Amino acid sequence: MHIGIDLDNTILDATSSFLHYYNIASGLSLTPEDVNDFYLYRLYGWDKAERDTIYSQYGHDIHWNSSPLPMAVEILQELFDQHQISIITARPLLFREVTIKWLQHHKINYHHITLIENKLQACIHAKVDVLIDDGPHYAEEFALVNKPVILYEQPYNLAITHDLVFRASNWMEVKKHIDYLAAAQLNADK
Ligand SMILES: [Mg+2]
Secondary structure (H helix, E strand, C coil), X not given: CEEEECCECCCEEHHHHHHHHHHHHHCCCCCHHHCCCCCHHHHHCCCHHHXXXXXXXXXXXXXXXXXXXCCHHHHHXXXXXXXXXXXXXXXXXXXXXXXXXXXXXXXXXXCEEEECCCHHHHHHXXXXXXXXXXXXXXXXXXXXXXXXEEEECCHHHCCCCCCCEEEECCHHHHHHHHHHHHHHHHHHHC
């Protein structure tokens, strides 16, 4: 299978790193318990322009100092040995270099990497079979065109339910869903 995989809050814990630097920038002290919005900057009362200024200032450190989620590295290696792996992140191109260095540093192997906001179009173009992501809007977009998504569970995506949205609250569950989808594809190809 060709598997598309998001980075922030899917492979790695972006929330903790964003909160750390956004707290420095704002003087507030929000914690992960305060997070109920995919768009963290809205919790700080910033508009998009304010967020862009702060993100371009702190983004490199935010991304470099994020930690992989439990078992993500180990299971990604298993998936890499059996499948085609494309990292698909909506991070801006400005952070391409730190993103690639972070993946190297954490010994995460992959076949392709794409930094793009329109993930659906990218996945259709690259013939991705399934996307692993935490973004509620991506899950909805993919479900609408009957493309499966493994939704990495986060507080802001709990409301999403659909036959083709497979919820995973850790990487062991991600792996189970992938094995199920790969077996179903194998059967369909027979
Ligand atoms: Mg994400």
